Each structure stands twice: as C-alpha cells, then as structure tokens.
Amino acid sequence: MQQKRAYWRKLDNAAKLFSATSNKKDTRVFRFYCVLKEEINGERLQEALDRTVVTYPVFLSVMRKGLFWHYLEKSRLRPVVREEYKEPCSCLYVRDKKSLLFEVTYYGRRINFEVFHALTDGTGATEFLKELVKNYLYITYKEEGLADVPLLDENVTIQDQESDSFSQYYTEVKKKKVKKPKAHQLKKPRKEIGRLQVNEAVVSVKELLGRSRELGVSMTVFLTSVFLMAIHQEMSKQQENHPVVLMVPVNLRKFFPSDSMLNFFNWIEPGYHFGTGEGSFEAVLRHVKEYFAEELTTERVAEHMNELIALEMHPILRLAPLELKNLGIRAGARYAERDVTAIFSNMSAVRMPGEYEPYIDRFGVYTSTPKLELCVCSFGDKLSLGFTSRFDTLNIQRNFYRILKEQGITVERIEPEFPQPDVPGKMELKVFRFFSFLCLAAAVGFVAADFNFHPDIRWPIFTAAGIASMWLALAIGFVKRYNLMKNATWQLIIVSVGCILWDVFTGWHGWSVDYVLPAVCMVILLSMFIITKVQRNTAREYMIYFVMAAGYGGLLPLILLLTGVVKFQLVCSICVVVCFLFLAALVIFKGKEFREEMHKKFHV
Numbered sequence: 001m002q003q004k005r006a007y008w009r010k011l012d013n014a015a016k017l018f019s020a021t022s023n024k025k026d027t028r029v030f031r032f033y034c035v036l037k038e039e040i041n042g043e044r045l046q047e048a049l050d051r052t053v054v055t056y057p058v059f060l061s062v063m064r065k066g067l068f069w070h071y072l073e074k075s076r077l078r079p080v081v082r083e084e085y086k087e088p089c090s091c092l093y094v095r096d097k098k099s100l101l102f103e104v105t106y107y108g109r110r111i112n113f114e115v116f117h118a119l120t121d122g123t124g125a126t127e128f129l130k131e132l133v134k135n136y137l138y139i140t141y142k143e144e145g146l147a148d149v150p151l152l153d154e155n156v157t158i159q160d161q162e163s164d165s166f167s168q169y170y171t172e173v174k175k176k177k178v179k180k181p182k183a184h185q186l187k188k189p190r191k192e193i194g195r196l197q198v199n200e201a202v203v204s205v206k207e208l209l210g211r212s213r214e215l216g217v218s219m220t221v222f223l224t225s226v227f228l229m230a231i232h233q234e235m236s237k238q239q240e241n242h243p244v245v246l247m248v249p250v251n252l253r254k255f256f257p258s259d260s261m262l263n264f265f266n267w268i269e270p271g272y273h274f275g276t277g278e279g280s281f282e283a284v285l286r287h288v289k290e291y292f293a294e295e296l297t298t299e300r301v302a303e304h305m306n307e308l309i310a311l312e313m314h315p316i317l318r319l320a321p322l323e324l325k326n327l328g329i330r331a332g333a334r335y336a337e338r339d340v341t342a343i344f345s346n347m348s349a350v351r352m353p354g355e356y357e358p359y360i361d362r363f364g365v366y367t368s369t370p371k372l373e374l375c376v377c378s379f380g381d382k383l384s385l386g387f388t389s390r391f392d393t394l395n396i397q398r399n400f401y402r403i404l405k406e407q408g409i410t411v412e413r414i415e416p417e418f419p420q421p422d423v424p425g426k427m428e429l430k431v432f433r434f435f436s437f438l439c440l441a442a443a444v445g446f447v448a449a450d451f452n453f454h455p456d457i458r459w460p461i462f463t464a465a466g467i468a469s470m471w472l473a474l475a476i477g478f479v480k481r482y483n484l485m486k487n488a489t490w491q492l493i494i495v496s497v498g499c500i501l502w503d504v505f506t507g508w509h510g511w512s513v514d515y516v517l518p519a520v521c522m523v524i525l526l527s528m529f530i531i532t533k534v535q536r537n538t539a540r541e542y543m544i545y546f547v548m549a550a551g552y553g554g555l556l557p558l559i560l561l562l563t564g565v566v567k568f569q570l571v572c573s574i575c576v577v578v579c580f581l582f583l584a585a586l587v588i589f590k591g592k593e594f595r596e597e598m599h600k601k602f603h604v
Contacts, residue, residue, distance in 0.1 A: 013167075013312055026370040027093075035363075044140055049104050067321060070322070084106065092114065169302070203410065207408070223344065245340050362384055363377050485545040
C-alpha cells in the first residue's frame with residue numbers, strides 16, 4: 001500500500017545540534033559499509049538503491065533553513081551510485097545547496113553508505129544498509145534461487161519511520177546540574193591539511209565475548225576499559241590530574257519502543273581518574289562496570305534525555321533567530337567538548353537472514369571526528385574496529401591492539417583501501433581568494449594615494465569604496481552560488497543599501513531612493529520569476545523568496561513615500577503597486593503553499 005509522506009518535518013533534538021555544528025573539519029558524516037565476497041557491480045547496486053529508497057523514503061530529504069530552526073523537506077532528487085571518489089566521511093551538507101544528505105558509493109568488494117548525522121543515527125543507517133545489501137544480493141543471485149526476504153516489519157508505516165521519539169517520550173524535569181571536572185584532552189600533532197585518518201582492525205567475537213565473560217563484564221564495558229587504558233598509556237604524570245572520559249552513545253530504542261529512522265540516542269560518559277585511582281586494568285574495569293550498571297537504567301537514561309530536550313524547549317532559545325541560535329549551540333558544543341577525551345560507539349551486531357550470510361564478509365563503521373573516535377560493529381564472528389582521528393599519530397590505536405593481545409584476543413590489522421580522491425582542486429575558492437587579495441591591494445593603494453597626495457576631489461577614497469562594494473556583491477554571489485533565489489535576495493539588499501549609503505556620503509541627491517531602489521526591486525522580482533521558470537521550481541521552492549523580495553520592495557519604498565524622502569514619486573509608486581500585486585497574487589493563487597511556507601519558516 002502506497003503511503004504518503006509529510007512534505008516537511010521538524011528536526012529531532014540531536015539533529016538540531018548536528019545541523020548547527022557541522023563544518024569542514026567535523027562534517028558530522030559517518031560511513032557504514034559492507035564488504036562482500038565478490039566485486040561490486042555498479043549498475044546492480046543502483047537498482048538495489050532505487051528499491052531501498054522505496055522502503056525508506058524518509059532518506060529522500062534536503063535540509064532547509066527557517067527563521068528559528070532548520071527543517072527537512074521532501075525532495076524529488078534521487079541518489080546516484082558512484083564508484084568511490086573522495087575522502088571518507090567528506091561533507092554532505094552544503095549550506096544553501098539542495099542536495100541529499102546521504103551517498104552510496106562502492107570500491108572493489110565494498111559498498112559504502114555515508115550519511116549526515118542530522119538525517120539518522122547508527123540504528124537507522126544500519127537498517128538502510130541492510131536493506132541495500134539485501135536488495136543487491138537478491139538482484140545479483142535471484143537466478144540462482146536466492147529468495148527476496150523482507151527485512152522491514154510490514155506493520156511499520158512511513159509515519160512510524162518519521163516519528164520524533166524524543167518528543168514522544170519527553171517529560172518535563174527539574175534537576176540541579178552537577179559540575180563536571182575538565183577531562184584530559186589529547187594534544188597530538190595534527191595531520192597535514194587535516195585529512196581524516198582511518199585505522200581498522202578485526203577481532204573474533206567469540207574470543208572477545210569469552211574474555212569479557214571470564215571477567216564478568218559485557219563486551220562494551222570491556223572495550224571501554226581497554227580504550228581508557230590505551231589513552232592513559234600516552235599520558236604524563238601531570239596530565240593525570242584530569243580524568244580520561246569517553247562519550248559512549250546509547251541507543252534509546254532499547255529503553256523506549258520506537259520504529260523511528262530518525263535520531264534517537266543519548267550518551268553516557270564513563271571515565272577514570274588515573275591520578276587518584278589504582279590505575280590497574282582490573283580497577284578500571286571494575287569502575288566502568290559499576291558506572292554502566294548505575295547509568296544504564298530506564299530512569300537515568302530518561303532523566304538525561306529530558307534534560308537535553310528541556311534545553312531545546314527553553315522559550316528564549318526557541319524564539320532566538322536561527323543564526324544567533326547556531327552561534328549559541330556551537331559555543332555550547334565547544335564548551336561541552338572539554339568534558340570528553342574521546343568517543344566510543346558500539347553499533348552492536350548486524351544480523352542478516354541466513355540465506356544472505358554466505359555472500360557477506362563483514363560490516364564496518366567509522367565516522368568523521370575532530371577528536372579520536374572508535375566505532376565497532378560485528379557480523380558473524382568478525383568484530384570490526386574503526387578508529388578515526390585527525391592526529392598524525394597511531395600510538396593510542398597501537399596501545400589498544402596491544403592490550404587486546406595481552407588479554408588473549410587475536411587482532412587482524414586491516415590495511416585501508418581507498419582510491420585516490422578524484423575531487424576537483426577547489427579552483428573556484430583559489431580564484432575567489434586571489435580576487436579578494438587583488439581587491440584589497442587596490443583599495444589599500446588608493447587609500448594610500450589619497451593620504452599622500454590630498455586631491456581636491458577624494459576620488460581615491462571613492463574608488464576604494466567602489467572596489468569594496470563590488471567585492472561585497474561578488475562575495476555574496478560566491479557564497480550563495482548554490483541557491484540562485486537566495487543569491488538574488490541578498491543582492492537586492494546589498495545593492496539597494498549600498499546605493500543609499502553612496503548617496504548619503506556623496507551629499508544626498510536622492511537618486512538612490514527615487515530611481516535605484518524601486519528599479520532594483522522590480523528587476524530582482526523579474527529575475528526571480530525567470531529563475532523559477534528556467535529551473536522549473538515548484539511554488540514551495542520559490543514562495544519564501546518571492547515573499548521576501550516583494551515585501552521588501554513594497555514596504556521600504558512605501559515608507560519612504562509616506563515620509564516624504566522620495567521626491568520623484570512615479571517610479572516608487574509603480575514599484576509599490578507591482579510588489580503589492582505580486583504578494584496578492586501569491587496569496588490568492590497559491591494560498592495553500594503560502595500558508596505552508598509561512599508555517600515552515602516560522603515554526604518554533
């Protein structure tokens with residue numbers, strides 16, 4: 001039965017953090033991959049992907065900006081499979097660019113699924129990749145009798161997949177915050193150009209689980225303790241004044257029933273203060289075991305979850321404009337980083353129907369990170385360890401593997417297999433920087449000429465100001481090049497305000513408001529109309545930009561007319577009438593889309 005998706009939806013609690021804090025150094029992208037036993041065929045993988053997005057259409061979304069929050073909007077874009085061509089976990093969310101927030105590539109025997117964390121979490125990514133691999137294997141081997149085994153419960157609807165479980169289980173809490181001690185921070189040499197370093201290994205699940213049971217702990221507690229010890233072995237005595245703390249994500253679906261494909265996770269922060277504790281592996285293991293037992297209860301997990309959502313629900317934060325809110329979220333995220341040394345994420349076991357297992361070698365996962373992160377997942381008897389960092393050292397990873405061997409666990413190192421990145425050499429950015437330098441040099445030269453020669457007419461100053469105006473307009477055009485409608489809106493503001501300032505500083509002749517302002521407003525509206533026709537934009541895609549341009553072009557000239565600032569009134573009057581009729585046409589002929597866009601852009 002065909003089910004209908006909502007055209008747009010709010011971001012969940014975790015996604016709001018990722019949308020605000022993602023950048024080139026920390027893309028908030030993670031890779032889940034599957035290694036098969038035969039080479040990947042790109043055409044069959046594309047067919048499998050087309051089938052997968054029918055099962056999980058929630059992934060066909062793009063990120064948009066509202067006045068108060070980002071939101072996700074249903075997209076007509078369709079993913080295209082490519083052979084791997086760029087650095088792992090590269091940026092997927094480009095501001096102002098309408099693009100899908102996930103990508104499927106392949107290399108040799110490996111299928112890669114990379115996704116922006118604002119779209120889903122590890123559990124959602126696991127389900128998507130399992131469906132993709134299942135579809136690929138079925139398409140490849142159906143003639144040999146391989147059955148098409150459904151993985152998704154038939155009772156799960158699209159609405160279940162899109163449900164925000166954070167909001168569903170939120171209850172208001174009031175708790176005093178406990179001040180945390182500053183955690184030990186890794187201070188290692190950074191890799192050149194900041195490239196992501198990936199280091200992988202495989203261990204036996206039976207060996208690891210057997211040793212964990214001998215020690216009376218879970219596998220996650222065991223690996224957490226090994227990670228803490230591996231970091232400690234690189235610390236000096238002075239650094240032991242701060243505890244080593246790991247951030248360990250927790251899948252909330254284990255505590256609260258949910259079929260959501262959105263983010264639904266929390267985290268705990270196990271650690272050990274080596275400066276005051278015994279420091280032996282047994283002592284660390286005992287401490288971590290007690291911490292997990294205390295924190296991983298429904299009551300404590302719910303308490304922490306509610307604290308985070310309560311922050312989002314704060315009335316002042318909700319009503320703050322998006323850009324101001326993003327600054328606050330980034331500052332808070334940077335401050336919170338002081339509480340954590342590294343990150344450990346256990347994605348648990350990946351299970352496939354028995355018919356498909358003979359074709360699969362293993363699954364693996366790792367993520368972009370500004371720190372040091374370890375991600376693990378298992379399939380059959382193979383547990384994949386994926387370390388990522390931007391540090392130019394492997395000492396902690398080496399220590400981790402050495403401790404495992406001391407515990408009787410065999411470690412098989414995996415050499416990274418990545419193609420040479422086939423990404424254009426950022427020529428456009430280099431050209432823009434060179435252009436900016438030339439503009440700056442020219443402006444400085446003219447100002448210096450004015451200072452030394454003192455001409456009667458301050459033409460050097462005016463020329464420098466003209467260069468600055470040109471650079472500003474072109475800079476806005478470059479930054480907003482992915483969205484022509486937004487680019488046009490910014491140009492309207494920059495050009496009109498810039499001309500008014502020129503008029504003010506050259507003695508005020510009124511030409512900026514009599515002619516330029518209304519003319520620019522009408523030209524921008526016309527250009528937007530042409531852009532929508534050429535790009536074949538829907539009403540939902542162009543509505544907000546038309547409203548902003550027509551509102552700006554109607555209100556500002558009207559105010560100037562009523563206050564008597566405008567002397568030659570004909571052009572301004574025409575502009576006001578045109579913009580008013582444009583707005584009226586939008587409301588009358590596209591009323592449903594108009595109301596929907598206003599609700600999206602102004603939701604709090």
